[in-house]
Amino acid sequence: MATNIQLLKDGLKNEGLRYTSQRQIVWDEICKTDDHRDAEDIYFKIKTSGQKVSRATVYRTIDVLVKNNLVRKLELGDGRNRYENKLDSSHHDHIVCIQCGRIDEFMDENIEKLQDEIAKKYQFKIVRHIHQLFGLCRDCR
Amino acid sequence: MATNIQLLKDGLKNEGLRYTSQRQIVWDEICKTDDHRDAEDIYFKIKTSGQKVSRATVYRTIDVLVKNNLVRKLELGDGRNRYENKLDSSHHDHIVCIQCGRIDEFMDENIEKLQDEIAKKYQFKIVRHIHQLFGLCRDCR
DNA sequence: CCTTTAATGAGATTGAGTCTCAAAAGTAAT
DNA sequence: ATTACTTTTGAGACTCAATCTCATTAAAGG
Known part of the structure; x- marks a missing residue:
């Protein structure tokens, strides 16, 4: 996780933002898995781990990370x-998968090229x- | 609008649902334009036109119309x-267009074919x- | 350290959408 | 038409993700 700390510090510095323990905690939590989790999940994982970051700060930090290109936002329309x-x-x-939620x-x-042409x-x-395809995965169909 | 009434009646009958004046009003309102409007827009257009359909019924009717393939739902992730x-x-x-909202x-x-292959x-x-592309339209860039 | 300015926390607020349940209205059979 | 049955409706309460407020706390640089 050592390089992740630097990535965060650099990203924040580039934007003139401050490096804080809360931002580190949120970033660490997001780096822990390759899952596609929502903000509440992330918030509760942090909370139950005993660390203290408020809900507002989790949401705000995620926005910062998205803007700084460290995190990708996934809008599934739900x-x-x-x-x-x-x-x-x-x-x-x-x-x-609309049945089991697998992504x-x-x-x-x-x-991608065709999109450029349309643009x-x-x-x-x-x-x-x-661009999202919704349907039944192999196990659910 | 004459054929639209029949379309609605048939669609409802196919599902064993009842034809009601409220459903007709909502369907008429949605047919009035080719815009991409949200449920609140549709509700307030009906309301200000002097007709009486409750918010809950507008939402429920839209769902019915979507399920019956008369209306397409657009999820822009906002x-x-x-x-x-x-x-x-x-x-x-x-x-x-992320600037002016043009769609x-x-x-x-x-x-479409490539999507089938991915599936x-x-x-x-x-x-x-x-599948949505977001950016700046000709007038806004 | 001290000052400045940004970030945080707690809880209120927003906003889209859903739910509840009694009252109203379709529908089908008589 | 009347009745009996079932669905639909309306009003407002409620949910849930997300944002906002504002007093307090904490970075960062001199």
């Missing part, structure tokens, strides 16, 4: 955002995209 | 679902998908 650390994974989209990741260069056609400058 | 009538448009995805529609057969690769049976 009124609950999920987050994953961006450390060891490059850009990808998600394929979600796999996919990436397709051709789709050009509609004269948009794209800054992000959401 | 905690507010939008809806559009499915009458005169076939399947499409959306390209959204254009796109459809790309190749992307096959991950052994998912896809039932729906979300």
